[in-house]
Amino acid sequence: MTYTSPLLSLPGAVPGGAPDEAVAAHYGDPFREQRLLAQGQAVVDLSHRGVVTVTGPDRLSWLNTLSSQLLLKLAPGEASETLLLSVQGRIDFSARIVDDGATAWLIVEGAEAPGLTEWLQRMKFMLRVEIADVSADWAVVGSVARIDAFEGRTVWADPWPGVGAGGFAYSAVESHPGLERPWFEYLIPQVSLLEAVTGLEGYTPAGMMAAEALRIAAWRPRVGFETDDKTIPHELDLMRTAVHLAKGCYKGQETVARVHNLGHPPRRLVFLHLDGSQHTLPARGSGIVAEGRTVGRITSVAHHWEMGPIALAVVKRSVDPSARLLVQDADEQYAAAQEVIVPPDAGQVVGRATGFLKGPR
Template identity: 50%
Template sequence: MDAGVPAHYGNPLAEQRPLASGDRIVDLSHRAVLSISGDDRLSWIDSLTSQSVKRLAPGESSETLLLDPTGHVEYAVRLLDDGTELWLLIEAAEAPGLLDWLTKMRFMLRVDPRDRTSEFATVGTFGSADLAAAAPNGVPLVWHDPWSSVAVGGHQYATAADHDYSEWTYSEILVDRASLGSIELPAAGLLALEALRIAAWRPRFATEADEKSIPHELDWLRSAVHLSKGCYRGQETVAKVHNLGHPPRRLVMLHLDGSDAVLPSPGDEVVLGENVVGRVTSVGLHYELGPIALAVIKRSADPTAELAVRSQGILVPAAQEIVVPPSAGAEADVPRLPRLGAVQR
């Protein structure tokens, strides 16, 4: 998944603080870059995906999800328009499938999707102003993560008052791939970025999502879904779960007990007593919080209970920090209708 880029440069813990303060960059050149040119590009993507991007201004960033007809997440895409082209930043493994699907969906519209990975590379940063972004059409290609606040039309399920989303000032910069080797700025490895991402409760498609994921489970309505935009594939499920139901699973952050010197791995079982209630999706060593993880667990799991992660034959105690509460969803105040034949008192 993340092969081909440095995991660290000797000390991933020591790399986190300068990365978070904007003094280091992360090589993400293994990620893919697509572009869509043509006058219909914004309205086209708007009609296909979960976010409202029809009026995306040049230089403005967004995030959107491509859902299947039953509302499961198929692709998560970071979007940036430069007034001439719409740029799509995506996991490398997902790029061929997404490009093929987009190509088939063009019909008679003025759109031209292309793979630009061989031309442009992605660099992650929390504020490196000295890094010159590529600007093929005159607008620097810098994607600012919208996770730091609830997007217009979005909704946040997380209720923790002490979680400061504003500290997540993450951006991704596109640079000419040919110039990547000449960048002389100090670097941090991917492990440092992942630890910061986990602490920010920020879902990543390659780690938190699976074939059953719906946006509500990962609090992705916060940044990637517009709840009142027009029709798109999977919208019925998004609306039904948000207004009338509850997502079957929920995202939690786990504070892991490090006394046994066992760091769990993605895929390890999360247990409550004798019952398996979910699986770990991401794991990191944070420079302040210690060993932490994201996990997707059953909605029914007691939110006050201490969980454990079964890893390497050992049960690692794990205190859960609730991201998506069990009460998520059912936002519409719909009165219950009396059952036929019921006696009214």
């Protein structure tokens, strides 16, 4: 059965585009919604997210053996982020995780939940764990604010852009733009979603257009947008929040360590300021052209209420950080200036005394 959020019944609600068609793109005034969201006065319907639970006394030790993050000592209420990788170190699943002392809650993109549940079921063996896809029972609501009315509910606090213990930052900036976007995702029973959101005093519903614009401005990667079937975490600066470089073995660890210590990721994430004179935006997936050749693709694009048209893109590592780029969308071209997120020299940290790369702060 196809899910449709009850918040689409609110006045002015316009459904989003794929993969967000189950929730609102906006409620009639996307720039106002974006401004209020940035100021901590709005909430976003993320009820199309997938929610998978893992219960049982072995849940954290078991998840720790499977994934890229150190989860053994995850305290009740502490939020983290972890990746399930292929043998080649490519991202198969990405999960926001918070444990309440009895249940590990994994928040994922909606399309990921069935596959993640099935994969985890195959990996149970004789351990004392139980896995369930509870997406039909639980909804997610996002905000940049700690919402007093949701006190006591399970909440995931985005660790981005911090550098956790065992993490490593590739981006070169001293003041990361993600610091301007704290982010919290609250778990709400699906049956009370409409009442919970409309009953909030002092908060306006905001659509995915607002949430995505703030995410892009924060350089925050999203699975299914910045990732494809070849993505490794180094390319997206996910080493800072989703990978622990000193934990025990897990599938894909050898590739993660080898690229980080001895090699370079083949691609890198960049932030783009787009020419806004055309009053349109290029489509996601549009090619990035430098010196007459295609060197990457647009992965996310939005119109920011302050910065204008912005985008995230994944380009070849060899692209000159100072190069002016063109975005080719069918017959339209958009000039683009890049800001470095992952530098061309990312990786190969063994023996390096200086450079862009930074360990935990």
